[in-house]
Amino acid sequence: MLFPIIRTFQKRWYSSSSDIIAKAMVYSQYGKPSEVLSIHTHPLPALTPSTLHLRFLASPINPADINQIEGVYPLKPPFSTEHIQSNVPVAIGGNEGVAMVVAVGDEVSGIKVGDWVVMAESGFGACTLCFSVVEIEAFTTASKTSYFPFHPGTWRTHAVATLADVQVIPNEGLDFLQAATIAINPSTAYRMLKDFVNLQEGDFVIQNGANSSVGQYVIQIANAWGIKTINIVRKRQVNSLPRVLALSTGPLQYHLTAIGATHVITDEELGSLVNKKKVKEWTGGKPIMLGLNCVGGKGATEMAKYLSNDAYYVTYGAMSRQPLTLPASLLIFKNIYFSGFWMSHWGKTHSRDARAEMLYDIATMMRNGRIRGARLERVEWDTRVDDAEAFRSLKTAIDKGISSFGNGKQVLVMI
Template sequence: MAFRASAIRANRAIVYTQTGDPSQVLSALTYKPLPAPPAKTVNLRFLLAPINPADVNVIQGVYPAKPSLTELAENHSVFIGGNEGLAEITQVGSDVSGLTTGDWVVMTKAQAGTWASSRNVGSQDVLKLPRANGLTEVHGATMTVNPPTAYNMLNDFVKLEKDEWVVQNGANSAVGQAVIQIAASRGLRTLNLVRNRPDLADLTNKLKALGGTEVLTYDDLTDRTLTSTIIKDWTAGKGIRLGLNCVSGKDTTSMARLLGEDAYMVSYGAMSKEPLSLPTSLFIFKNLTTAGFWQSRWYKRHTREDKENLMKTLVDLVAQGKLKEPEYEIHSISSRDSDEVAGEKIRDTMARISRGQYGKKVLLKFDDAQ
């Protein structure tokens, strides 16, 4: 009976037809119930889907990954928002193996359009999420971007041993908090840099409760004793061999000076919207290596087995209590609202996000039709 109810449910998606300001171009669109899935596809019901900063950039038209037009209604092709989300399989095509009704899955295809109640997708574009004690819908919905980014940056560039240090900026971001927790699970120490703020003591306590070793502000980087004495004492003279950058600009230039010999600086963002500028001396005298990381590229270049192993590793950390849910707020798209009203609500949400009024991860949930 549960499947029959999902099969006749009216569907809705958050869509746009042209790039621009999300608070202006997004709308809600109701579309017909899904037919039975073709042979190599599955029908999905999305449980939760986050609004990530990259999603905003995609809608603005300034992100490298582009969505494809989807015909949700006759002669009505649209872009569906959302790259990440947790879905439940409601029906499986005849030529699909390894997946079954009721499985939780996440998307492996970039810009798949997760801001929708239900979708039909190719079975190769989803990955089954192992069930485990403690794994919540929030964990699942936020499992394919931030935790993998943190895990892969900690593993793919430098082989760090227990008690070695990692320095990162943007430490209170979703990726930063995942870095802290995953590093702590491996016995690594983290130096976490954040902006100075009135509630710095509370933020410091929060990051240390997650497993962070030290928390400093960018203002602290002006202290010359950091590099001459403090870092040497903390690292027993070994230096810091991995730096993670999501800010760029002058603060990252200062952070780079904390790195020791043969270190890597890995960049995965530029929140300051300023270029990354590094002294030539770091390359000559410390043999610094710089690299960029993009989780979407990782998915494209790795096998399905690699992706499955990554998800299993992260779910195991959740089951062990070593990877917590991000702080979140759920915004429901009510089936009782008209498309016009639902559209107004999502545009208001995006406007509030652009003004920085949410300090938590915003998750979209489509209420069942009545």
């Protein structure tokens, strides 16, 4: 059915179908990704006055993406036939990526063809950390909002979206592989450094999980702002890591120092009196007002003891899956504030302008070489070949995403 959109000196006709043939990596049940995923080809829904057409440039394979497909991640996308003309309800893989606007409806303003966008909604373009189903359901109930936008999933060639689903990012001088990973990890690091303590040049921050993606962005952004970091990593054994990663604390310490870390220590050193004295010498007695925790467990408790009176201790993950146990003295006598941070929650409670300002700052630091993205391995999704043949080549990247072996984070590049 056709219907006209009438404007002065202009008429555009919209239909129920599009000439664009889209592809998406989908699954109809939870399980091992290489077994349940397949490529689904479908016509892209037609442009309407209030929608956009997007062409995805790149989408990373994150651990959370794999966990979602396996059915073990707290936040799960809905299975649906909507928008992709599937015979059975399916979900589309992926939570992060960058797309280019290829068409704009007549009633949409503030965005144009050629703009690069990341996804603004949590299920579509921003993944969450390891929080429980109860915590996520509680937040969803309290906020009375869904975590799923127009249609979730970023492992696809094209999508239809509304303006509310996307956020324009500045792309001048920015590599699209960097842009594909800008919305989650660097944004998390940026907000935690900016939102809890009014840090000044020369101030100190202490963090665990310093070799994680977020941890490395914390190091680089802090260094760009003149903030010093004390970085905690696990004591590493030679046989515990793939060869592409650090084989001991030494090489890892060298890498973190090279990207801007001020000091690096191991979790085993945290509880020693010698190390506590050493940290005091490093800081010159200056207070440590911000601690960042993504690990949990005993080491996270020890890290809290390094904080000064009235400091903030921010938890944004729990990689050890161990609880954070706190001595009452830290609350009573040191008046330390313990808080959580979730990028998805921040996005729900802040304006598009605030997010645009943040992404502009991060993109500028990337362009200027002040921060480097995570090590990425480009994986080409050749949409010109048969779907079964294309999936065979993509399966290797998915398996690497599961095992974490390879030359860095796998990023799907649609060609």
